[in-house]
Amino acid sequence: MIDLNRVQMFAQVVEQGSFTAAAKALGLTKATVSRKIAELELDTGVILLFRTTRSLKLTDAGNAYYNRVQRILMDLKNAEDKLSSSQLMVKGNLRIVCPIELGQLFLGRIFARFLTHYPDITIDVELSNRQVDVVEEGIDILFQITSVANPSLQTFEVMYTDKILVASPSYLARHGMPQRPEDLSCHQAIKLKSTHIDGSWTVFDGKEWLTLEPEAQLTVNNVTLAREAAIEGLGITVVPSIIAQQALEDKLLLPLLEDFPLAQNKITMSMPQRVYLPRKYQVFIEFIYRAMSQNPEYQLLDIPDFVTLSVSNHV
Structure with missing residues (x-):
């Protein structure tokens, strides 16, 4: 008997x-x-933990066992939640950190709609591009735009972010239009760099991925600032399409090297590792995915098992 x-x-x-x-x-x-x-170790005949006077460390067998039982315990808890979900009043507080621009342009309205659906939940949101210690700071949900997930956290990769190279007509009139990725090394860059973005540009030239480091007179950690500096003609920058869309429509910026794709980042949601997710986490995560699924242009990546999406979803 287990x-x-x-x-x-x-x-x-x-x-x-x-x-x-x-x-x-x-x-x-x-x-x-x-x-x-x-x-447990005696019955299985396997050492699961190395014990010292100061710390514990998983053995290889212990790590494999934990990964299996974690999923099983989560499934059991999810099943229990679903049995009683109709009788549960979802309440509590969520502390959320997300990148400034993602919060301002994308998540604000979704958060508002979520709170309308769940009036007994409160949210404290910090918009920041700083390095965040989720566990130490007691953060419930961390949104990031990144290419590398933190392995110490439970992370869902939500979707890719579309990035483009742009410059103003005045800059291109002075310096010329780049024709190939290699031409970018001769141009002035406006670099976007933060704890999750290294500032380099990775472009596919038709045969291989090139990582470029053009000279930059201005380096920022805010994509809106990078966009505004590009509109003023300072140089070429890389920004998400959603940030550049209006300036492109108004011809304040022009897209560059459209036949040469850039390496894309992802929007991720991270949280502390748990055997099971609290109910308030589950309803919030499901609401985010449902909101994203309303836009056919968004390709959702890592959809949790407890999230149900259908054409009848309204958020």
Whole structure:
């Protein structure tokens, strides 16, 4: 007979980082948790954790076991939530951090619609491009535009962000229109650089990906500022299409090298690792995906199992 209690204890030890913290989270004594993990190791005949006086570390077998049981425990919790979801009043607070421009131009209205649907939930949002320690700062949801996910967090890759090279007509009149990616090295760049963006430009030249580092007189961590500097004729920049759309329509900026695609980033949602997601997380994440699914131009990437999308969804 499988003892789910000790499986859950093992998962809590991994997630909390110690027997003491796991015991506190479960409302048990440290001795009970330690004994149950020892019994689990004895029954399976496998050492799951390396124990020292200062820290715990998963063995390879322990890591593989944790990855399996984490999914199983999450499925069990999700099944339990679905059984009682119609009787549950979803409430609580969500602390969210997201990039400035993503929040201003994209997520603000979605957050407002979400709160209308769930009046017993409150949201505290910080718009920032800074480095965020999700666990240390007690952040519930971190949105990022990035190409690399943090492996210590549970992350859903939502969709790709479309980026383009742009410059003003006045800049191109002075410096000429680049014809191939290699030509960019002779131009002035306006670089966008932050904790998640390295500032280089990666372009496919038809045969291979080229990483370019043009000279930049201006380096910023804000795409709106980069766009405005480009409109003034300072140089060439790379911005998401949504940021440049109006300026392109008004002919304040012109697209460059449209036959040579740029490496794309992704919009991601990250949160602390848990055996199961709290109900308020689930309804929020599902609402975000449903909102994204309303636009046929958005290609959703990593859709969680608990998210149900259909043509009848209205958000």
